[in-house]
Amino acid sequence: xxxxxxxxxxxxxxxxxxxxxxxxxxxxxxxxxxxxxxxxxxxxxxxxxxxxxxxxxxxxxxxxxxxxxxxxxxxxxxxxxxxxxxxxxxxxxxxxxxxxxxxxxxxxxxxxxxxxxxxxxxxxxxxxxxxxxxxxxxxxxxxxxxxxxxxxxxxxxxxxxxxxxxxxxxxxxxxxxxxxxxxxxxxxxxxxxxxxxxxxxxxxxxxxxxxxxxxxxxxxxxxxxxxxxxxxxxxxxxxxxxxxxxxxxxxxxxxxxxxxxxxx
Amino acid sequence: xxxxxxxxxxxxxxxxxxxxxxxxxxxxxxxxxxxxxxxxxxxxxxxxxxxxxxxxxxxxxxxxxxxxxxxxxxxxxxxxxxxxxxxxxxxxxxxxxxxxxxxxxxxxxxxxxxxxxxxxxxxxxxxxxxxxxxxxxxxxxxxxxxxxxxxxxxxxxxxxxxxxxxxxxxxxxxxxxxxxxxxxxxxxxxxxxxxxxxxxxxxxxxxxxxxxxxxxxxxxxxxxxxxxxxxxxxxxxxxxxxxxxxxxxxxxxxxxxxxxxxxxxxxxxxxxxxxxxxxxxxxxxxxxxxxxxxxxxxxxxxxxxxxxxxxxxxxxxxxxxxxxxxxxxxxxxxxxxxxxxxxxxxxxxxxxxxxxxxxxxxxxxxxxxxxxxxxxxxxxxxxxxxxxxxxxxxxxxxxxxxxxxxxxxxxxxxxxxxxxxxxxxxxxxx
Numbered sequence: 001x002x003x004x005x006x007x008x009x010x011x012x013x014x015x016x017x018x019x020x021x022x023x024x025x026x027x028x029x030x031x032x033x034x035x036x037x038x039x040x041x042x043x044x045x046x047x048x049x050x051x052x053x054x055x056x057x058x059x060x061x062x063x064x065x066x067x068x069x070x071x072x073x074x075x076x077x078x079x080x081x082x083x084x085x086x087x088x089x090x091x092x093x094x095x096x097x098x099x100x101x102x103x104x105x106x107x108x109x110x111x112x113x114x115x116x117x118x119x120x121x122x123x124x125x126x127x128x129x130x131x132x133x134x135x136x137x138x139x140x141x142x143x144x145x146x147x148x149x150x151x152x153x154x155x156x157x158x159x160x161x162x163x164x165x166x167x168x169x170x171x172x173x174x175x176x177x178x179x180x181x182x183x184x185x186x187x188x189x190x191x192x193x194x195x196x197x198x199x200x201x202x203x204x205x206x207x208x209x210x211x212x213x214x215x216x217x218x219x220x221x222x223x224x225x226x227x228x229x230x231x232x233x234x235x236x237x238x239x240x241x242x243x244x245x246x247x248x249x250x251x252x253x254x255x256x257x258x259x260x261x262x263x264x
Numbered sequence: 265x266x267x268x269x270x271x272x273x274x275x276x277x278x279x280x281x282x283x284x285x286x287x288x289x290x291x292x293x294x295x296x297x298x299x300x301x302x303x304x305x306x307x308x309x310x311x312x313x314x315x316x317x318x319x320x321x322x323x324x325x326x327x328x329x330x331x332x333x334x335x336x337x338x339x340x341x342x343x344x345x346x347x348x349x350x351x352x353x354x355x356x357x358x359x360x361x362x363x364x365x366x367x368x369x370x371x372x373x374x375x376x377x378x379x380x381x382x383x384x385x386x387x388x389x390x391x392x393x394x395x396x397x398x399x400x401x402x403x404x405x406x407x408x409x410x411x412x413x414x415x416x417x418x419x420x421x422x423x424x425x426x427x428x429x430x431x432x433x434x435x436x437x438x439x440x441x442x443x444x445x446x447x448x449x450x451x452x453x454x455x456x457x458x459x460x461x462x463x464x465x466x467x468x469x470x471x472x473x474x475x476x477x478x479x480x481x482x483x484x485x486x487x488x489x490x491x492x493x494x495x496x497x498x499x500x501x502x503x504x505x506x507x508x509x510x511x512x513x514x515x516x517x518x519x520x521x522x523x524x525x526x527x528x529x530x531x532x533x534x535x536x537x538x539x540x541x542x543x544x545x546x547x548x549x550x551x552x553x554x555x556x557x558x559x560x561x562x563x564x565x566x567x568x569x570x571x572x573x574x575x576x577x578x579x580x581x582x583x584x585x586x587x588x589x590x591x592x593x594x595x596x597x598x599x600x601x602x603x604x605x606x607x608x609x610x611x612x613x614x615x616x617x618x619x620x621x622x623x624x625x626x627x628x629x630x631x632x633x634x635x636x637x638x639x640x641x642x643x644x645x646x647x648x649x650x651x652x653x654x655x656x657x658x659x660x661x662x663x664x665x666x667x668x669x670x671x672x673x674x675x676x677x678x679x680x681x682x683x684x685x686x687x688x689x690x691x692x693x694x
Contacts, residue, residue, distance in 0.1 A: 110615035111625030134308040134318075138363045145362065163364075166293045166300040166401075170362065213271055213356070214365045220275040221321065222311035225520050225535050231314025235307065245365070246309060 003031040008044060009089075011051040013037030015081055016058040018089055023057045024049070025093055026100070035089035065096070070104035079122035082154040091117050129158040135236065136163075137245045138172060139200075140207050144186075145172040146200065148243050156183045160190045177243075211251040218246040219256065265346055271356070273346040277326040277337055278372055280522075281429070281485065282515040286318040286367040286402040288480035289424050297398030299361060299368070301424065301480075306367050319370035319404060320360055324348055324385050328374030332442040334431070334490055336522050337374045347376065350388035357393060361401050368402030368424075369393070379410035383419060390422040402480075409449040413456050417477070420460050425480040425512070428453045430505075433498050437491035440527055454509045457482045461510070481512035488543060489519035489536040490528060496557075496566040499546055503557040506550070516543045542568035549574060552606050553599045576602045576661055579639060583654060586639040587646060591620045602661075603636030623647055635661060 009024070009032045011017035021035050033046060066074045080092055095118040099106040109115045128151055136159065138145035145167075149155075156176050160183050163172060171186035175197050182195045203211070241247040265273075287305030307316040325347035328337045336343065348356075353371075360366045371389060376382045386405060393399040405423035407416050420426055428450055432438045435447045457478060464477030484505060486498060502514040518535035521528060546568065549555040553575070560574050561567070569577050579586065579602050588597050590612060598609040611629040615621060622642045627633055637647040638657045646652065 105618055108614050108618040110611050111619070111621055111628050116628045130304075130306075133302075134306045134364075134367075136364050140363075147364070167298060167362070168293050168295050169298060210359055210363065213268060214360060214363070216268055216272055217275050217320070217365075218309060218311065218317065220272050221279045221317060222313045222315075223279060223520065224313075226313035226315070226518075226537065228314035229312060232310045232312060235314065235316065236310040244309070245363070 003029050005031045005033060007032050007047040007049055009035040009049050009051050010038060011035065012053050014053060015078070016055065017051065017053040018081060018092070019058040019061040020053055021051050021089065022061050022093060022096055024051055026097070031093075032090070034087075035093065064100075068103060069096075069099035069106060073099060073104070073107055076107070076118060076122045079125045080118045082125045082157065083121040084152045084154070085121050088121060091121065125153045125155065126158070128153050129155040129162075131236075131240065132159060133162050135240045135244055136174065137243065139203055139211075139245075141201070141203070143171060145170055146175070147172070148175045148177055148200065150177045150239065150243055152178070152239075154179060154181075156181055156192050159183065160185060160192070164188070164190055208251070211245050211248070212253070215246050215248075215251040216254075219252070267352070267356075269344075270346045270348065270352075271322070273344050274322045274324075274326060274348060277343075277374070278321045278323045278370070280336075280517065280520065281321065281370070281372060281406075282517040283404070283427060283483055283485060283513070284316055284318055284321060284370070285425075285483075285513065286404075288512055289402070291400060291424075291479075293400055294398065297400050298358065299399050299401030301368070301400070301402045308364065308366055318367045319402060320357055320366045320368070321370040322348070322353070322372075324350075324353065324371060324373035324382070324389065325376045326374045327376050329377060330375050330444040332444060333525050333527060334441050334487070334519075334523060338523075341523070347385075348389070350385060350392055353389045354392040354397060354399075357401075358397055358399060361399070366401075368404070370404040372406035373408065375408060375410075379408045380412055380415060382408050383411040383415040387415065387418055387422070390419070394422050407453040407457060409445060409453060411453070416453055416456055417460055420457060420478045421475050423478055425483060426457050426478045427483045427485070428457070429485040430501075431485065431487050432491055433486050433488075433493045433501050434491065437493070441490070454482065454484070454505075458509045482509070483511055483513040483515060484509075485515040485517055487519050488516050488540050489533075494566040495539070495543065495546075495568050496561040496563075498543060499550075499557045499561060502543075502547065503550060514547060516540050516547070538570055539568070542570075542574060546574045554596055555600075571662055573602075575600070576635070580654060580657060583652070583657075587641045587652060588639065589641045589644065590626065591616050591643060601636055601639045603632035603634065603639070605630075 007030065009021050011021050018035070024030065025032065065077055077092060077096070080088055085091065091114070094114045095106070098112070098114055106115060110119065132149055132151060132155055136147045136149055138147045156174060159174060164185050168188065174183040176182065177197060180194055180197055181192055182197065183190060183192050245251055285305050286301065287303060289301045290303040291301045293300040305318060307318050309317040311317055326337045326343070327345040327347055328339055331339045357369045361368070371386055373382050373386055376385065390403060390405065393403070403423045404425045404427065405419050407419065407426050407428045409428060430450055432441060438445060438447055460477040461481060464474065464479070467474035468476065486502065488498065505511050505514055518537050518540040519529065520535045521531045521533050524531055546560050549560065550557060555578070560578060568574055579600065588601060590598070595609055595613055598604055598612055599606065604612070608630045612621065612626070615625065615629060620643055623633060623637070626636070626642070633647070637650055638652060638660060
């Protein structure tokens with residue numbers, strides 16, 4: 001089987017769009033060097049094919065994944081697609097090709113490079129989403145709760161399902177500062193859209209009071225004799241701290257508890 | 265006293281409780297309420313000591329009428345006292361939960377007036393949360409030793425997890441340091457909880473809507489290092505607790521001298537963190553790695569090796585069972601290889617159905633080859649350059665510093681677990 005490889009696909013960046021790339025690659029027997037979203041388009045010497053997003057083609061590929069590779073693979077493909085890896089599309093295409101050939105067995109081939117790459121990326125996405133289920137902090141602004149996050153991966157759809165399920169009565173927004181996207185959830189429905197994100201206004205007095213209470217609780221529960229900043233950083237990397245209530249100095253109008261010399 | 269100060273006093277008094285988990289139960293939110301639980305639990309933050317913060321861990325009150333020697337809240341100690349009204353605490357929990365600061369509430373209390381009165385206060389708090397505010401997040405409630413069984417039962421019907429702290433690992437230590445508590449006072453509620461949980465499970469089989477009693481089970485805590493028990497005694501006690509009382513978790517808490525007393529270690533004593541860590545490693549080996557307590561320690565070796573984790577220690581004592589062929593060994597044996605954890609053992613079993621594995625493949629599955637390579641074969645071959653003698657393995661597994669101090673017969677600093685040790689402790693990958 002000889003595939004043409006000296007070309008680049010360009011698509012609209014959506015999951016449907018990507019599925020259409022898979023459609024084309026499989027039926028035209030092509031193995032593009034890169035599959036890149038529109039916005040990342042660069043000048044290149046290679047031939048560039050623009051892939052249009054066509055719902056019925058996308059639907060055919062979408063259905064083929066659980067049918068040929070199994071339900072678990074469907075989840076893995078979706079998670080990997082949410083990854084921030086620049087080569088995720090090419091990785092996924094290689095994985096899907098292998099799966100179309102071998103069936104559900106592909107998910108057991110953990111030592112295969114193509115499978116390993118996709119599983120690792122998927123794990124990184126669900127790992128980051130799991131951390132953010134804990135580390136996301138909401139603030140009350142009027143009738144809605146608003147949170148800001150700076151994730152590496154596109155975790156908003158995963159957070160949407162989580163928070164919608166546990167707070168059925170609340171309306172909330174989550175602003176993704178990395179990707180300039182916003183999740184809006186209200187009345188049991190949610191949607192994600194791109195947005196020009198502004199700074200949030202100053203919180204009202206009651207909101208600032210709860211932030212202080214939480215920050216004080218955070219400072220108090222730590223046991224001085226067990227001070228272990230390295231361990232904290234392992235579990236909660238610093239890149240999350242910028243958006244967390246307990247690390248904003250405004251919320252701590254008192255001095256941080258001092259760590260005595262004997263423990264340092 | 266304002267809310268900020270009250271929270272400070274009552275969180276400070278509760279922080280020595282080691283248990284901080286929100287796991288063991290999957291429950292979806294209900295349309296009229298707020299909150300859900302995840303079986304895997306969810307950490308919302310990590311404090312400066314590296315411990316996970318998942319629940320709002322506070323006391324209902326620290327105005328204790330008991331006088332236990334080891335406890336900061338004891339009657340004769342001169343500290344600030346505070347009490348949450350049930351309404352205050354329920355409101356605080358809701359507001360923290362909505363902002364996603366916490367996964368739920370961990371409610372304990374000092375004994376106010378008497379155990380029954382204390383229990384009533386806690387019940388009111390949980391009643392407001394569950395029945396008035398329709399809160400379905402996680403609730404961990406402490407059973408108050410000595411409270412009447414009827415009250416404990418009601419508490420269990422509102423909470424997800426219940427616990428009774430044993431604190432001191434033997435009756436004699438208890439008599440010495442906690443004269444107001446008796447062993448029976450502690451074991452009786454544990455028995456009640458076990459029976460309640462069991463009964464609840466049976467009812468659920470018969471009636472779909474049977475009320476659930478502490479559906480995430482019960483746990484307990486043992487203090488390590490305040491009294492002279494050996495690791496063997498502590499491990500024996502904890503495995504008996506798992507068996508007899510069907511506990512979900514036994515937590516160990518390195519003793520921190522917060523109180524000056526002739527029967528207790530001096531205030532300058534550092535907490536035995538490495539010992540606590542070794543006990544957790546052993547606990548993990550018993551719960552997830554199919555080890556028995558008596559395989560890890562015996563009369564000749566009643567305490568854990570400070571230089572090496574219990575799994576490596578076991579492997580080195582049983583070199584006759586190694587090396588194992590990764591492509592054929594059963595799951596139980598894979599679990600016993602240092603460097604292979606539960607996840608990687610499962611992955612090995614899955615992956616080898618699709619094709620035989622080599623060392624490169626094992627690395628992709630997450631096996632820590634640095635340790636594992638001394639104990640395994642792939643396709644009948646050992647990793648290149650590996651010598652599988654006791655001496656060579658010992659040399660390879662220990663750090664140079666540990667090896668040197670071991671040869672010189674020096675005391676290893678018990679308070680300086682390596683970073684790797686700490687990380688393993690929490691994630692459970694031994």
